[in-house]
Amino acid sequence: xxxxxxxxxxxxxxxxxxxxxxFKAEAKPGTPKFYCLDMFPYPSGAGLxxxxxxxxxxxxxxxxxxxxQGFNVLHPMGWDAFGLPAEQHAIQTGTHPRDTTRTNIxxxxxxxxxxxxxxxxxxxxxxxxxxxxxxxxxIFKQLFESWYDSELQRARPISELPLPAGLGTDEKTIRSYQxxxxxxYLDEVPVWWCQALGTVLANEEVIDGKSERxxxxxxxxxxxxxxxKITAYAERLLQDLDSLDWPDSLKAMQRNWIGKSSGAEVxxxxxxxxxxxxxxxxxxxxxxxxxxxxLAPEHPLLKKVGETCKxxxxxxxxxxxxxxxxxxxxxxxxxxxxxxxxAVNPVNNVRIPIWTADYVMMSYxxxxxxxxxxxxxxxxxFATKFSIPIIEVISGGSVTESAHGGDGQLVNSGFLNGLTVxxxxxxxxxWLQEKHLGKARIQYKIRDWLFSRQRYWGEPFPIxxxxxxxxxxxxxxxxxxxxxxxxxxxxxxxxxPLAKNKxxxxxxxxxxxxxxxxxxxxxxxxAGSSWYYLRYLDADNNMAPWAKDLERYWMPVxxxxxxxxxxxxxxxxxxxWHKVLYDLGHVSGxxxxxxLVNQGxxxxxxxxxxxxxxxxxxNPDDVIELYGADAMRLYEMFMGPxxxxxxxxxxxIEGQKRFLQRVWRLAAGEEGQGPSVASQSHPDLVRVMHQxxxxxxxxxxxxxxxxxxxxxxxxxxxxxxxxxxxxxxxDVLVRLLAPFAPHIAEELWRYLGHKETIAxxxxxxxxxxxxxxxxxxxxxxxxxxxxxEKQVEVxxxxxxxxxxxxxxxxxxxxxxxxxxxxxxxxQNKLVNFVAK
Ligand code: ANZ
Numbered sequence: 001x002x003x004x005x006x007x008x009x010x011x012x013x014x015x016x017x018x019x020x021x022x023f024k025a026e027a028k029p030g031t032p033k034f035y036c037l038d039m040f041p042y043p044s045g046a047g048l049x050x051x052x053x054x055x056x057x058x059x060x061x062x063x064x065x066x067x068x069q070g071f072n073v074l075h076p077m078g079w080d081a082f083g084l085p086a087e088q089h090a091i092q093t094g095t096h097p098r099d100t101t102r103t104n105i106x107x108x109x110x111x112x113x114x115x116x117x118x119x120x121x122x123x124x125x126x127x128x129x130x131x132x133x134x135x136x137x138x139i140f141k142q143l144f145e146s147w148y149d150s151e152l153q154r155a156r157p158i159s160e161l162p163l164p165a166g167l168g169t170d171e172k173t174i175r176s177y178q179x180x181x182x183x184x185y186l187d188e189v190p191v192w193w194c195q196a197l198g199t200v201l202a203n204e205e206v207i208d209g210k211s212e213r214x215x216x217x218x219x220x221x222x223x224x225x226x227x228x229k230i231t232a233y234a235e236r237l238l239q240d241l242d243s244l245d246w247p248d249s250l251k252a253m254q255r256n257w258i259g260k261s262s263g264a265e266v267x268x269x270x271x272x273x274x275x276x277x278x279x280x281x282x283x284x285x286x287x288x289x290x291x292x293x294x295l296a297p298e299h300p301l302l303k304k305v306g307e308t309c310k311x312x313x314x315x316x317x318x319x320x321x322x323x324x325x326x327x328x329x330x331x332x333x334x335x336x337x338x339x340x341x342x343a344v345n346p347v348n349n350v351r352i353p354i355w356t357a358d359y360v361m362m363s364y365x366x367x368x369x370x371x372x373x374x375x376x377x378x379x380x381x382f383a384t385k386f387s388i389p390i391i392e393v394i395s396g397g398s399v400t401e402s403a404h405g406g407d408g409q410l411v412n413s414g415f416l417n418g419l420t421v422x423x424x425x426x427x428x429x430x431w432l433q434e435k436h437l438g439k440a441r442i443q444y445k446i447r448d449w450l451f452s453r454q455r456y457w458g459e460p461f462p463i464x465x466x467x468x469x470x471x472x473x474x475x476x477x478x479x480x481x482x483x484x485x486x487x488x489x490x491x492x493x494x495x496x497p498l499a500k501n502k503x504x505x506x507x508x509x510x511x512x513x514x515x516x517x518x519x520x521x522x523x524x525x526x527a528g529s530s531w532y533y534l535r536y537l538d539a540d541n542n543m544a545p546w547a548k549d550l551e552r553y554w555m556p557v558x559x560x561x562x563x564x565x566x567x568x569x570x571x572x573x574x575x576x577w578h579k580v581l582y583d584l585g586h587v588s589g590x591x592x593x594x595x596l597v598n599q600g601x602x603x604x605x606x607x608x609x610x611x612x613x614x615x616x617x618x619n620p621d622d623v624i625e626l627y628g629a630d631a632m633r634l635y636e637m638f639m640g641p642x643x644x645x646x647x648x649x650x651x652x653i654e655g656q657k658r659f660l661q662r663v664w665r666l667a668a669g670e671e672g673q674g675p676s677v678a679s680q681s682h683p684d685l686v687r688v689m690h691q692x693x694x695x696x697x698x699x700x701x702x703x704x705x706x707x708x709x710x711x712x713x714x715x716x717x718x719x720x721x722x723x724x725x726x727x728x729x730x731d732v733l734v735r736l737l738a739p740f741a742p743h744i745a746e747e748l749w750r751y752l753g754h755k756e757t758i759a760x761x762x763x764x765x766x767x768x769x770x771x772x773x774x775x776x777x778x779x780x781x782x783x784x785x786x787x788x789e790k791q792v793e794v795x796x797x798x799x800x801x802x803x804x805x806x807x808x809x810x811x812x813x814x815x816x817x818x819x820x821x822x823x824x825x826x827q828n829k830l831v832n833f834v835a836k
Contacts, residue, residue, distance in 0.1 A: 226519075693764045
């Protein structure tokens with residue numbers, strides 16, 4: 001072959017790697033490991049787009065580099081393949097979601113392989129494969145069979161849950177007590193019901209009261225759902241963030257989502273009813289300023305509202321039900337109605353009215369607040385609108401004009417008067433605690449994870465509902481597979497599609513004689529992706545989800561790259577499951593992903609987000625056809641810093657192709673005769689070579705691929721220009737290029753006379769003595785402005801530098817008639833004349 005023909009060499013090497021299992025990874029105790037993970041794709045019908053290979057190329061470069069550095073690298077790929085589109089396609093066409101999914105996976109696999117990534121394909125996983133989801137069900141079982149011991153701060157087997165004295169000993173009673181404590185539990189919760197999709201959606205799947213997918217209206221309905229007790233892990237999920245090498249912005253998003261607030265719980269007595277009302281407040285110091293209370297419209301106490309106010313309260317409740325919490329939270333125009341009830345402020349026995357208003361959410365704190373209009377903006381707006389008294393208790397603002405949320409001294413506050421906010425806070429909590437009227441409380445915003453979906457195409461739950469309560473199936477009964485159905489449509493009722501299969505839902509075990517009705521919901525798509533990184537460790541294991549020694553060897557993930565859209569949910573869910581597995585002794589570390597990086601979005605040529613409707617989607621197949629996979633890989637990395645958002649420009653790939661052609665001509669020769677080798681390179685070229693090794697290595701370590709590629713360009717240009725180039729120089733160039741453009745590198749490695757794959761050839765080392773430049777450019781300035789420059793030998797003396805500067809024509813012109821009052825000389829850098 002004489003010319004550079006990516007179409008010939010790329011498929012050839014891809015086949016070679018596959019056939020020889022070049023990238024097969026095996027645990028080698030004693031050898032340093034590197035586990036590098038990509039966020040696995042959802043294999044959509046549209047196929048790969050150029051955004052996918054961005055992250056995959058980045059990890060691939062690091063993996064190939066690490067292998068050449070002697071690391072034992074694990075680099076797997078798989079498919080996050082459950083999800084709505086395949087099911088909707090099935091509803092429309094009758095094609096089984098399994099078939100659609102298989103077709104899509106085949107397309108994705110072909111496209112990914114065409115980019116030459118160094119995956120260990122023997123570890124490929126598919127979340128919809130019963131061999132995989134058997135273990136997703138097994139993990140669900142672990143959650144179901146555990147409770148959280150808040151004293152020991154860890155999950156424990158449900159059999160170890162202490163039962164209260166006098167509970168009774170029959171199975172049904174015990175099961176019903178345990179049910180409330182399991183990490184996976186059933187609860188009647190207000191959920192988002194979407195009539196059009198025929199399913200319940202999670203909070204995060206509903207935006208402004210509309211489904212994220214399809215933009216259909218949704219409403220709040222109480223429904224029995226599987227919940228996972230992620231709230232029990234809130235503090236650990238928060239604390240352990242500190243130990244992770246993740247972007248600060250991402251950690252901040254997780255912290256926000258967890259939303260920790262410290263404050264107090266305060267008990268108010270409700271007049272005429274033999275009941276107390278508890279509130280959560282972050283400002284117990286302002287208790288003397290509480291002039292009314294607010295119940296969320298869903299608060300149970302509203303059932304006790306008297307006849308006079310009943311009608312208006314009920315009407316207000318139904319109005320609030322149609323609004324999302326987000327909307328309710330940000331609405332400036334406060335609404336609400338008086339309940340007719342009064343409470344007594346425990347600090348001064350003042351009688352205050354109880355209202356209901358939708359700016360208070362049932363899902364947070366206790367669903368009720370003490371309102372302090374002088375110091376809380378929302379309360380101020382509300383009190384002003386409904387003419388409720390505003391009592392200042394912190395000095396320093398003017399509360400007739402707006403709420404004063406800042407610092408100050410306590411006033412109008414009895415035993416707190418004169419104190420600062422911080423001190424008053426502590427003193428009030430102590431006072432409440434002593435009088436048994438309240439106590440310090442930490443509150444988190446994070447909610448338990450709504451874990452069931454009314455869909456067909458998801459993992460069935462390994463759960464049966466029997467006469468004595470719900471129980472999980474034996475490990476030997478897993479996987480619970482999906483029954484064949486010819487109708488995937490939602491039932492239109494709250495029943496999931498699986499409930500239509502009357503035969504499947506009947507469960508009876510001939511051996512144990514246990515019987516009941518199978519759980520008909522399926523798991524959300526998050527389930528499979530919450531632990532896939534563990535299955536890669538031991539993808540074919542039929543006895544266990546993974547072998548423990550393999551987990552100990554490979555985990556944690558050393559580098560995880562994926563899209564920023566997964567900053568919160570996926571990463572939080574996976575961390576949560578990992579911690580549960582850690583508590584139960586199934587994994588050895590507390591956190592799954594040590595270092596995480598988000599790649600930036602690749603935009604269309606028009607600078608807009610790529611989308612089918614805009615018609616600006618670039619298909620990798622087309623790019624590879626025109627320029628080859630190596631050029632595409634280089635281009636995606638050359639576009640700009642990995643984390644940055646950047647527009648695609650087809651013209652940019654041309655440049656990469658030309659660069660590769662130059663390298664080809666150098667190492668393969670114009671006629672394919674091989675490189676022209678001299679016994680020694682010119683010292684200048686040797687220096688560039690060592691500089692390149694250093695720069696490219698450091699840049700890869702820091703994921704600065706764009707500048708690494710620039711350096712490779714500089715190096716190849718210098719080789720091109722040089723009269724004599726040694727064999728070593730060619731060898732180094734090709735090795736440095738190998739992680740970025742592996743196909744051409746393998747091919748050229750043969751031209752350079754080597755027989756083995758370049759994948760495991762040692763990464764070149766640089767000699768720091770040879771990096772030093774012998775010449776430097778020194779700049780000459782007049783009053784700080786550069787007026788000239790000169791190449792001089794490194795270490796040229798100050799005297800000579802000053803002399804050279806004075807001789808410089810540019811300097812002379814700008815000095816003119818001025819008098820030099822000071823001369824500053826910095827060796828190897830500059831000469832500056834200060835002149836008047
Ligand atoms: C009295 C008070 C006085 C408050 C004051 C604030 C300022 P974060 O930081 O979000 O935790 N609150 C409590 N539960 C609520 C609910 N379910 N819905 C809406 N608001 C609720 O805020 C906690 C504060 O938000 C609490 O402290 C409470 O108002 C309100 F000068 O109590 B505060």
